Amino acid sequence: MTVVQLPESPPERPPLRLPRRLPVRPVLCALPLLLVTVVAARHRAVLADGLGLLAGAEWPWLLAAGCATCLTWPAAACTRQGAVVERLPAGRLVAVQFAAGAANHLLPTGLGAGAVNLRFLAVCGLPLARSSAALALYLLAEAAGRVALLGLLLLAFPGALRLDGLLPTAALGPLLAAAVAVPVLAAVVLLGVRRLRTAAGSFLRTALAEARAVHARPARALALWGGAFAFPALQAGALVLTxxxxxxxxxxxxxxxxxxAATVAVALVPTPGGLGSVEAALVVALVAAGAAAAPATAVALAFRAVTVWLPLAPGALTLAALVRARVI
Known part of the structure; x- marks a missing residue:
């Protein structure tokens, strides 16, 4: 009788253990506070000088400047709402703008606020193409409102800026050449690369459709352009009060x-929130407007303390809370 030996069964392997998920959300909650600490440490001299100047300021004017700064967040929320057809939750929208302001001062210009608002629109149910188009419409309206307001004020006060001696004549040529060369080079690259051209064409069609839909509703158009003019006007008012x-x-x-003029000039400088560049441009612009160098420096530092440094930590806390609550 032949005995058939069955093959031995392979030893049991231990069950696969999936790697634990990284704590992404707690890290994102702590990141804004960490970045605030880093930025404050890097600019501690400017921060100390600006906050020190506030101690000797007249508090009624300074309180009014703080109120004007607080009104900029509802103005930004108004413009954001005007850039989309859907109705967004008003309270969360204002809170997101406050948090986006802090993010904007921690990342290169516009990237922080843009990322926060794109995430908020995604949570609200807008697809990426439409939310990107809304972001582009917001940026266009904000830039157009700022430049138009500057033009109107220059017509009303033609002698407001005296630029003689502030900008070397030899620098005008290179500046104008750079202003023309950058968009031309971008257009050449865009037209030369087929994949980029296709993506840009698709985005442009979506953006135009979104803009037409928004402007077909008077309430949205009024919110878009009203907020676009109110935001820089409130910021300028905060500077005047400071x-x-x-x-x-x-x-x-x-x-x-x-x-x-200072903010339009510094818009092309890719620094986080314009830190450093805005202060320098403000001093130059205030001197051109008739102030002495020392008082102009004091006003620029105090203004940035009111509008940037004081709201920075609360804005970062708000950003962390919004991330934790899955609002963004």
Whole structure:
């Protein structure tokens, strides 16, 4: 009788253990606070000087400047709402703008606020193509409102800026050449690469359709353009009030022109929230508006303390709370 030996069964393998999920959300919650600490440490001298100047300022004017700064977040929320057809939750939208302001000062210009708002629109149910088109429409309206307001103020106060001696004549040629070369080079690259051309064409069609849909509703168009004009006007008002709190006697219209000219000029500098570049541009613009160098520096530092440094930590906390609550 033949005995058939069955093959031995292979030893049992231990069950596969899936790697534990990385704690992404807690890290994202802590990241804004960490970035605030890093930015504050890097700019501690500017921060200390700006906050020190606030101690000697006239508090009624300074409180009014703080109120004008707080109103910029509802103005930004109004513009964001005007860029989409769907109705967004108003309270969360304002909170997101407050948090986006902090993110904007922690990342290169526009990237922080753009990323926060894109995520918020995605949570609200908008597809990426439409939310990107809404972001582009917002940026276009904000830039157009700022430049148009600057043009109107320059017509009202034609002698507001005296640029003689502030900008070397030899620098005008290279600046104009760079201003023309950059968009031309971008257009050449876009037209030369087929994949980029196709993607840009698709995005442009989506953006135009979104813009037509928004402007077909008067309430959305009013929110879009009203907020686009109100936001820089409130920021300029905060500068005027800060200057008054420190006793600067330059006319209010000239101060508003100086602020808008400085922010338009510095928009192409890719620094986080314009940190460093805005202060320098503001000092130059205030001197061009008629202020002495020392008071202009004091006003620029105090203004940035009110509008950037004081809201930065609360904005980062709000951003962390929104991430934790899955609002963004």
């Amino acid at each position: 200057a008054r709190s420190l006793g600067l006697s330059v006319p209010a219209g000239h101060l508003a022109v100086a602020y808008l």
